[in-house]
Amino acid sequence: MNKESKIFVAGHRGLVGSAILKNLQDKGYTNFVFRTHTELDLTDQQAVNAFFEAEKPEYVFLSAAHVGGIMANSRYRADFIYINLMIQNNVIHASYKNGVKKLLFLGSTCIYPCEAPQPMPEDCLLTSPLEYTNEPYAIAKIAGIKMCESYNLQYGTNYIAVMPTNLYGPNDNFNLETSHVLPAMIRKIHLGKCLFERNFDFIRKDLDFRPVETISGSASENEIIAVLDKYGIREGEVELWGTGKPLREFLWSEEMADASVYIMEHIDFADVRQKEGEVRNTHINIGTGIELSIKDVATLIKEKIGYKGDLKFNSSKPDGTLRKLTDVTKLHSLGWHHSVEINEGVERLYKWYLENL
Ligand SMILES: NC(=O)C1=CN([C@@H]2O[C@H](COP(=O)(O)OP(=O)(O)OC[C@H]3O[C@@H](n4cnc5c(N)ncnc54)[C@H](OP(=O)(O)O)[C@@H]3O)[C@@H](O)[C@H]2O)C=CC1
Ligand SMILES: C[C@H]1O[C@H](OP(=O)(O)OP(=O)(O)OC[C@H]2O[C@@H](n3cnc4c(=O)[nH]c(N)nc43)[C@H](O)[C@@H]2O)[C@@H](O)[C@@H](O)C1=O
Numbered sequence: 001m002n003k004e005s006k007i008f009v010a011g012h013r014g015l016v017g018s019a020i021l022k023n024l025q026d027k028g029y030t031n032f033v034f035r036t037h038t039e040l041d042l043t044d045q046q047a048v049n050a051f052f053e054a055e056k057p058e059y060v061f062l063s064a065a066h067v068g069g070i071m072a073n074s075r076y077r078a079d080f081i082y083i084n085l086m087i088q089n090n091v092i093h094a095s096y097k098n099g100v101k102k103l104l105f106l107g108s109t110c111i112y113p114c115e116a117p118q119p120m121p122e123d124c125l126l127t128s129p130l131e132y133t134n135e136p137y138a139i140a141k142i143a144g145i146k147m148c149e150s151y152n153l154q155y156g157t158n159y160i161a162v163m164p165t166n167l168y169g170p171n172d173n174f175n176l177e178t179s180h181v182l183p184a185m186i187r188k189i190h191l192g193k194c195l196f197e198r199n200f201d202f203i204r205k206d207l208d209f210r211p212v213e214t215i216s217g218s219a220s221e222n223e224i225i226a227v228l229d230k231y232g233i234r235e236g237e238v239e240l241w242g243t244g245k246p247l248r249e250f251l252w253s254e255e256m257a258d259a260s261v262y263i264m265e266h267i268d269f270a271d272v273r274q275k276e277g278e279v280r281n282t283h284i285n286i287g288t289g290i291e292l293s294i295k296d297v298a299t300l301i302k303e304k305i306g307y308k309g310d311l312k313f314n315s316s317k318p319d320g321t322l323r324k325l326t327d328v329t330k331l332h333s334l335g336w337h338h339s340v341e342i343n344e345g346v347e348r349l350y351k352w353y354l355e356n357l
Pocket of ligand 1: 010011012013014015016017036037038040041042043062063064065066067083087106107108109163164165166167171172173180263
């Protein structure tokens with residue numbers, strides 16, 4: 001990739017896509033093409049083909065997808081499999097038809113079996129059943145890996161699939177139902193603190209910016225209290241999901257973007273074949289290799305926010321997989337390593353949340 005290469009960042013307003021775009025701009029890349037979801041629905045094959053034929057991008061970051069936390073994945077199963085398969089099939093095939101030089105496909109570490117060895121090496125793909133809560137999403141992502149691998153083998157393309165661990169950062173989704181755990185906990189615990197302190201000014205501002213159900217900042221205090229209660233945010237207590245026992249690993253989204261750009265710049269398909277002639281499991285895990293329990297994350301967030309009430313875990317809500325620690329040996333051997341630790345990342349995300357209402 002050179003600084004004038006034409007680059008398509010699909011999903012450039014999302015958590016990872018926005019960070020990829022910023023990383024590329026900071027590195028001096030200048031020639032971008034992007035479309036919002038409304039301008040180009042990537043599930044629409046004809047529209048995607050017309051876009052590629054007109055724009056002829058040389059490099060593609062495929063960071064558009066239908067994404068959500070554990071509840072969204074387990075409830076909207078059809079959307080997660082259909083939309084993701086459509087987006088990736090359309091973009092990968094159009095990239096091949098239009099001579100894209102290199103493409104980066106973003107999968108997820110939820111592609112690995114529920115009972116995978118820990119940490120999970122790339123090689124444990126398809127060795128036993130998946131975790132049920134996010135099986136449809138994982139199957140779409142596995143199809144994406146195999147699509148990249150198959151096009152590379154049959155057509156000689158240069159498509160790389162990367163499998164990020166749980167991500168968090170600027171432009172994260174803070175929706176109380178559909179988000180991932182870190183933004184959800186930050187918002188819930190901060191709102192819990194505001195309720196504890198009767199700071200309805202902040203709660204109103206937050207609800208105006210990110211309405212919950214049909215309620216906005218103009219609602220009465222009692223209406224606000226009733227809605228927050230449904231999401232487990234009560235005076236003196238914030239309720240979180242599951243048992244708090246599952247272990248998770250978290251990577252700052254801007255570091256994910258940095259790893260993505262690094263791989264686009266330095267790594268080719270030929271480099272990720274594990275040994276001479278080996279073509280299986282050519283994808284790359286992206287993570288920190290460090291895990292902590294959900295309860296410990298919640299306690300860390302509580303301390304950073306300075307919340308004095310209680311945290312309670314509701315075990316009727318799903319835990320999901322109990323462990324999914326990435327084996328980052330391959331990533332390290334390719335020359336990339338993370339640097340933002342969870343302690344700093346939580347402070348950054350909390351600051352971002354407060355400043356972006
Ligand atoms: N967040 C995480 O913890 C993890 C994410 N990943 C993967 O990383 C990638 C990026 O995820 P993330 O940035 O978090 O997701 P976001 O939801 O933040 O962003 C996804 C982007 O894709 C766009 N998009 C969704 N559907 C369509 C569509 N039909 N047509 C056009 N654009 C569409 C969205 O646009 P709009 O908002 O307008 O709908 C949005 O810009 C995904 O492949 C995801 O699976 C992997 C592991 C963990
Ligand atoms: C990135 C990854 O993300 C998804 O998997 P997940 O890691 O299970 O997702 P999560 O971030 O939503 O939850 C992590 C853990 O945290 C617990 N938890 C507590 N309290 C809240 C809470 O308030 N909200 C949420 N969301 N979780 C909570 C929750 O019960 C779970 O034990 C995949 O579906 C798939 O999308 C994927 O690839």
